[in-house]
Amino acid sequence: MALYSEEKICSLGLVKEALPKHVAIIMDGNGRWATAKNLPRSAGHRAGTDRLRGIIRLTSDLGIDSLTLYAFSTENKKRPADEVATLMSLLIEYFTKEIDELNENRVRIRIIGAYDEFSAPVRAAIENAMKRTETNTGLNLNIALNYGSRAEIVRAANLAMQQAxxxxxxxxTAEMLEQNLYTYGRPEVDLLIRTSGEQRLSNFLLYQVSYSEFLFPEEFWPDFSDEAYLASLRAYQNRSRRFGGVEENA
Incomplete structure (x- = not known):
């Protein structure tokens, strides 16, 4: 799929040059979405997985460099065994069914987190997806699996110390630490979105979001439509990012 033209982006109420280079999303609310509809939590997770396709496609079409998605935290392993099994099954299904479209759209997949702790079938699906997309030059899609930011920072510090x-x-140095973060080589996170209205980071990209703009839309993740995403991008463009300084006219 071709990138949107500047005119198309403008028609969406956005300015191409002011788009974030890196968006991070905490995809929250699958379980509550299902509960509100008297459905099992597994239905919420499936609906959330289905929503990925549209968000990834739109991010790619807009020409945004990087998208990082919080899919499975280290704390998620504490959930009931049947729910974790459902999530692992959905992971395999997603990487199997979506890989062709991701390739067509030149999306490059990188997994951040200790996915080596997953079962062999899950690891195989993940590694196949990364290998098949490793030469793509479009959207950089980082998917956080078995990820915790504190563990990432400790890991990066240990690797940097060994190097020192x-x-x-x-x-x-800070540069040495950053070189050992999972996200090294990607732009700084400009915008962090957490769906469902919850306002916390939940151990996600704590180092990388130091100067990010935060948005907390009320929609549960399965209801986070393309238009809701565009509204978040418009809100981001209306922010004044000072990075600790002051505005010139202040």
Whole structure:
């Protein structure tokens, strides 16, 4: 699918040059969506997985560089075994069924988190998806699986310290730490969205969102439509990002 033209982006109420380069989304509310409809939680997770297709396609069409999705946290492993099994099954299904369209749209998949702790079938599906898309040059899609930001920072610090010791140094720099984060090589996160109205980070990209804009739309993730996403992008473009400084006319 071709990128939207500047005219098309303008017709959506957006300015191409002011779009975020990196959007991160905490996809929250699948279970509550299902409960509100008297459906099992598994139905909510399936509906949430279905919603991925539209959001990824729209992000790609807009020409945004990177999209990072919080799909499964280290804390999610504490959920009931049948719910975790459903989530793992949906992961395999997603990577199997969606890989052709992702490839057609030149999406490159990177998994962030300790996915090596998953079962062999899940790992195989993940690794196949990454391998098949590794040379794509479109949207960089980072999917956080078995991810926790505190663990990521500790891991990065340990790797940076090992590097420092090899170089005969006894301290690390911010640059060395950042080089060992899962998201290294991607733009800084400009916009973090958490659906369902909850206003917390839940151990997601704590280092990377230091200067991000936060938005907390009320929709549960399965109801987070393309228009709701566009509304969030418009709201982002109306923000004044000062990065600790002051506005020139202030």
């Amino acid at each position: 010791l090899r170089d005969g140094k006894n301290e690390i």
